Amino acid sequence: MSKEIPYKIYLTEExxxxxxxxxxxxxxxxxxxxxNPGTLKPMTAEELSAVFCDELVKQELDxxxxxxxIPEEIRNFYKMYRPSPLVxxxxxxxxxxxxxxxxxxxxxxxxSGSHKLNSAIAQAYYAKKQGLKGVTTETGAGQWxxxxxxxxxxxxxxxxVFMVKVSYEQKPxxxxxxxxxxxxxxPSPSETTNIGKKILAAHPGTTGSLGCAISEAVEVATSTPGxxxxxGSVLNQVLLHQSVIGLEAKAALDKYGIKPDVIIGCAGGxxxxxxxxxxxxxxxxRGEADYQIIAIEPASCPSFTRGKYAYDFCDTGMVCPxxxxxxxGSDFIPAPNHAGGLRYHGMSTTLxxxxxxxxxxxxxxxxxxxxxxxxxxxxxxGILPAPESSHAIKAAIDEAMKCKETGEEKTIVFxxxxxxxxxxxxxxxxxxxxxxxxxPTDAELEASWAKLPKVE
Amino acid sequence: MSKEIPYKIYLTEExxxxxxxxxxxxxxxxxxxxxNPGTLKPMTAEELSAVFCDELVKQELDxxxxxxxIPEEIRNFYKMYRPSPLVxxxxxxxxxxxxxxxxxxxxxxxxSGSHKLNSAIAQAYYAKKQGLKGVTTETGAGQWxxxxxxxxxxxxxxxxVFMVKVSYEQKPxxxxxxxxxxxxxxPSPSETTNIGKKILAAHPGTTGSLGCAISEAVEVATSTPGxxxxxGSVLNQVLLHQSVIGLEAKAALDKYGIKPDVIIGCAGGxxxxxxxxxxxxxxxxRGEADYQIIAIEPASCPSFTRGKYAYDFCDTGMVCPxxxxxxxGSDFIPAPNHAGGLRYHGMSTTLxxxxxxxxxxxxxxxxxxxxxxxxxxxxxxGILPAPESSHAIKAAIDEAMKCKETGEEKTIVFxxxxxxxxxxxxxxxxxxxxxxxxxPTDAELEASWAKLPKVE
Numbered sequence: 001m002s003k004e005i006p007y008k009i010y011l012t013e014e015x016x017x018x019x020x021x022x023x024x025x026x027x028x029x030x031x032x033x034x035x036n037p038g039t040l041k042p043m044t045a046e047e048l049s050a051v052f053c054d055e056l057v058k059q060e061l062d063x064x065x066x067x068x069x070i071p072e073e074i075r076n077f078y079k080m081y082r083p084s085p086l087v088x089x090x091x092x093x094x095x096x097x098x099x100x101x102x103x104x105x106x107x108x109x110x111x112s113g114s115h116k117l118n119s120a121i122a123q124a125y126y127a128k129k130q131g132l133k134g135v136t137t138e139t140g141a142g143q144w145x146x147x148x149x150x151x152x153x154x155x156x157x158x159x160x161v162f163m164v165k166v167s168y169e170q171k172p173x174x175x176x177x178x179x180x181x182x183x184x185x186x187p188s189p190s191e192t193t194n195i196g197k198k199i200l201a202a203h204p205g206t207t208g209s210l211g212c213a214i215s216e217a218v219e220v221a222t223s224t225p226g227x228x229x230x231x232g233s234v235l236n237q238v239l240l241h242q243s244v245i246g247l248e249a250k251a252a253l254d255k256y257g258i259k260p261d262v263i264i265g266c267a268g269g270x271x272x273x274x275x276x277x278x279x280x281x282x283x284x285x286r287g288e289a290d291y292q293i294i295a296i297e298p299a300s301c302p303s304f305t306r307g308k309y310a311y312d313f314c315d316t317g318m319v320c321p322x323x324x325x326x327x328x329g330s331d332f333i334p335a336p337n338h339a340g341g342l343r344y345h346g347m348s349t350t351l352x353x354x355x356x357x358x359x360x361x362x363x364x365x366x367x368x369x370x371x372x373x374x375x376x377x378x379x380x381x382g383i384l385p386a387p388e389s390s391h392a393i394k395a396a397i398d399e400a401m402k403c404k405e406t407g408e409e410k411t412i413v414f415x416x417x418x419x420x421x422x423x424x425x426x427x428x429x430x431x432x433x434x435x436x437x438x439x440p441t442d443a444e445l446e447a448s449w450a451k452l453p454k455v456e
Numbered sequence: 457m458s459k460e461i462p463y464k465i466y467l468t469e470e471x472x473x474x475x476x477x478x479x480x481x482x483x484x485x486x487x488x489x490x491x492n493p494g495t496l497k498p499m500t501a502e503e504l505s506a507v508f509c510d511e512l513v514k515q516e517l518d519x520x521x522x523x524x525x526i527p528e529e530i531r532n533f534y535k536m537y538r539p540s541p542l543v544x545x546x547x548x549x550x551x552x553x554x555x556x557x558x559x560x561x562x563x564x565x566x567x568s569g570s571h572k573l574n575s576a577i578a579q580a581y582y583a584k585k586q587g588l589k590g591v592t593t594e595t596g597a598g599q600w601x602x603x604x605x606x607x608x609x610x611x612x613x614x615x616x617v618f619m620v621k622v623s624y625e626q627k628p629x630x631x632x633x634x635x636x637x638x639x640x641x642x643p644s645p646s647e648t649t650n651i652g653k654k655i656l657a658a659h660p661g662t663t664g665s666l667g668c669a670i671s672e673a674v675e676v677a678t679s680t681p682g683x684x685x686x687x688g689s690v691l692n693q694v695l696l697h698q699s700v701i702g703l704e705a706k707a708a709l710d711k712y713g714i715k716p717d718v719i720i721g722c723a724g725g726x727x728x729x730x731x732x733x734x735x736x737x738x739x740x741x742r743g744e745a746d747y748q749i750i751a752i753e754p755a756s757c758p759s760f761t762r763g764k765y766a767y768d769f770c771d772t773g774m775v776c777p778x779x780x781x782x783x784x785g786s787d788f789i790p791a792p793n794h795a796g797g798l799r800y801h802g803m804s805t806t807l808x809x810x811x812x813x814x815x816x817x818x819x820x821x822x823x824x825x826x827x828x829x830x831x832x833x834x835x836x837x838g839i840l841p842a843p844e845s846s847h848a849i850k851a852a853i854d855e856a857m858k859c860k861e862t863g864e865e866k867t868i869v870f871x872x873x874x875x876x877x878x879x880x881x882x883x884x885x886x887x888x889x890x891x892x893x894x895x896p897t898d899a900e901l902e903a904s905w906a907k908l909p910k911v912e
Binding site: 006007008010012013076079080081087090091109110111113150153154172173176177179180181182375378379380381382383384419421422424425427428431 | 462463464466468469532535536537543546547565566567569606609610628629632633635636637638831834835836837838839840875877878880881883884887
């Protein structure tokens with residue numbers, strides 16, 4: 001290509017995706033269905049509608065429609081902060097002295113600070129359309145809660161957020177942002193729900209987990225008229241909405257005739273990873289192109305790399321449907337690492353199936369090396385990255401350094417999901433040399449798996 | 457115009473300015489020269505070179521060259537976070553029900569969180585080019601300090617920041633960001649300088665001011681070999697670098713054939729306002745077009761609206777050159793309002809002259825009404841604004857509401873200088889109804905003016 005690659009590739013508003021891409025339509029082995037925890041039969045639309053909005057239930061169950069229209073109201077909201085730039089990391093390449101070409105899709109340029117807003121606005125839209133009063137949810141790092149607060153404020157919906165206690169304490173200012181957008185925020189586990197009380201009794205002093213917070217939010221949604229529960233990751237519907245990341249990234253690359261070799265995303269529940277890789281995985285599934293796709297997760301919460309592929313509870317309180325996924329067990333509470341968004345015990349069913357089918361690989365990294373990568377990145381590329389996103393940075397740097405050894409000019413694309421402005425407590429620990437690297441023992445995992453539901 | 461206006465107008469990298477615009481070249485009444493505080497004669501280039509980098513001294517004194525080339529290294533850095541978007545505030549317009557068309561130039565999409573990086577990178581570049589070891593500076597809200605840390609890290613220069621104590625305490629995380637970029641941060645006034653000790657002795661328990669912090673930074677710069685002092689606002693050179701804001705905004709408007717009627721910027725030392733209005737003011741000075749240009753400042757620190765146009769000290773310690781400006785007196789320490797970036801006692805000499813010549817107007821607003829405007833804006837436009845920027849939002853909303861009354865379809869452009877992610881303590885106070893509105897008494901101002909230097 002003779003065309004010079006700019007530092008940032010922006011699509012025009014006309015070039016922005018008008019449809020989400022549903023990767024399940026191209027999968028031969030479809031993701032396993034959600035099961036009713038009582039009957040162990042696949043959840044029906046009717047059963048799911050007690051928890052989720054009707055239109056979202058439809059999206060959750062649809063594994064055949066390839067493209068789903070993005071409603072105009074959502075596209076208009078997207079225009080306030082999208083298209084997000086695809087950035088050529090010229091300065092990082094120079095710093096590393098690598099022949100690799102590094103790109104990152106930067107999703108942090110909005111007040112929620114991450115990609116989470118892409119699905120939050122969609123879920124709020126469908127809740128509003130259904131005439132609901134409000135929604136409940138959980139949040140880990142606070143990014144999803146902030147995103148949902150913004151989306152609910154835009155559509156004038158009530159928003160109740162259960163925030164994992166460790167993040168609530170590490171990120172006091174997150175609460176204030178959510179409050180600015182009119183949401184209520186409760187640290188989880190809390191005394192405000194039956195499940196919260198039960199968990200607190202069993203694990204006094206727990207720092208919480210996404211699994212606990214989900215249980216509390218679901219309890220409130222299903223016991224309050226006019227409310228439904230919404231979730232920021234894991235679900236098929238969320239991956240569908242997040243496909244906007246990958247679709248934009250691919251359109252930007254195509255504009256300049258760039259074909260990536262390696263695509264890297266951090267993985268907590270899978271929302272960013274699933275969204276970023278969607279159209280590339282689609283080409284791979286249809287046999288049109290090949291890509292090396294890498295999921296990166298924290299060594300302290302290694303669902304892909306050390307998890308078991310099995311049906312499990314999505315939440316600690318075991319009130320949600322069962323999902324087949326790579327899991328550390330719903331009872332697993334990860335050590336308090338600083339990537340709150342990557343502390344979920346399980347993984348998206350769709351991604352779990354793709355991983356099990358050998359269509360992508362996974363690696364785990366320790367948090368001190370993640371923060372080292374974050375600082376290197378910040379100093380040359382300017383952006384202060386979120387700890388979650390920095391997992392992908394670490395892997396991208398590793399790949400680029402391999403290219404330096406071999407002389408290969410690979411094109412690497414990674415997802416920079418968000419900014420670290422609310423993670424300064426973690427950065428401070430890192431600077432002061434007080435950061436620790438936790439890795440669960442095999443015995444811990446075995447103990448947690450002992451509680452897996454019995455599904456043949 | 458039949459062309460539909462997108463939500464965000466982005467320039468391409470080719471369309472980005474290659475030269476800064478020096479508004480002084482078009483002024484009939486030139487800004488008054490800096491004076492040597494001892495001799496009361498205009499400062500020579502040689503005298504200024506003890507404090508500032510040589511190339512920046514040249515820019516400071518040049519009031520005839522209309523365009524000054526932006527060095528390629530700086531343009532490359534700009535490409536990492538610029539062009540910044542010119543956003544059409546469709547959602548705010550709808551919320552207000554106004555026929556006015558509102559645009560904002562958003563400078564917050566970079567880790568420093570504000571426009572300050574535009575001048576920081578320029579000043580760091582010239583310091584590096586001169587072979588210096590490092591630079592010293594002061595910071596109020598922390599935005600300038602962060603920006604300078606980022607710029608110094610990029611060029612591998614040492615960076616010593618004196619941070620106004622009240623901001624240091626309100627914004628603990630700012631320090632950690634600066635540290636990530638390798639800077640040292642000292643709360644001011646401090647015991648590390650002679651001037652700091654003197655100020656602490658005279659005002660025990662003071663929360664500090666930009667004037668104090670400047671004195672400390674200048675003392676360290678002039679007493680440490682290989683160091684110079686850099687400043688984030690007030691100076692002519694800073695307005696020159698910040699003209700990139702206005703040049704981009706004007707190019708974006710021109711692209712769609714839009715002529716603004718009203719241009720609004722918040723004013724602390726004048727860096728954002730001077731930069732935003734530069735090319736528009738140029739047209740006004742040359743008689744090519746007319747615009748209503750409005751400076752907005754806090755009622756607690758009202759340099760334009762209640763200040764005296766006189767020669768004054770730029771700093772509390774009286775070590776800097778004298779500058780003719782609208783001033784509250786260098787001894788004036790504003791009440792602890794939450795817009796740390798707008799707490800300077802004086803104002804850019806260039807803007808002071810333009811204001812005195814009747815080429816722009818000024819208004820002051822109280823902080824509770826500023827935070828009300830900020831929250832209204834955040835809820836519909838998504839972005840959580842900095843308190844400083846929210847002064848301009850408040851004025852833009854006021855203008856738009858006037859249009860609603862009169863039915864006029866005015867085009868309003870304002871500067872959204874930055875984000876409020878590090879201002880959550882202030883937002884919390886606002887939400888809790890604990891925010892107070894301070895306004896200095898006439899007696900306070902008279903007392904402060906009593907110490908104005910005697911210059912006829």
